[in-house]
Amino acid sequence: MGRVFLVDLDGRTYRCKFCESALALVDDVISRFFSCNQGRAFLVGNVVNITLGPQEERLMISGMHTVEDIFCCCCGQYVGWKYVEASDKSQKYKEGKFVLERWRIVEDATEGFSMDACAGSSDTENP
16 A cells, blocks of 8 residues: 655554554544453544455444454554444444554554554454
8 A cells, every 4th residue: 555644643642552653543533432352442533554454244243344454554463443334224334434452552642743654444243
């Protein structure tokens, strides 16, 4: 994928726990009440510095979804997934949104940093 240069990404950010690459602004969190197999997760409207895995159908608590796993583009660690399509009409609001697994990210208050970003997805999977 192409590279995108971000300028003046100010404010509190969520960063990859493994390499500290910025992933999302705290202000872009839509919901803090999502879950994943490892605990809490956040539904986020926009993320940066990620690469996408292949699309796959996944059965989750809220039904069948087409998702793409997301990985930190700097260290390659899995950090969550992107909702591509929801089968259930009531779940359509998730389409195009991302989930960051809480235990894989850290919050950081950094003012005025610039960095390269790779252009770049919540629910618990049913076992």
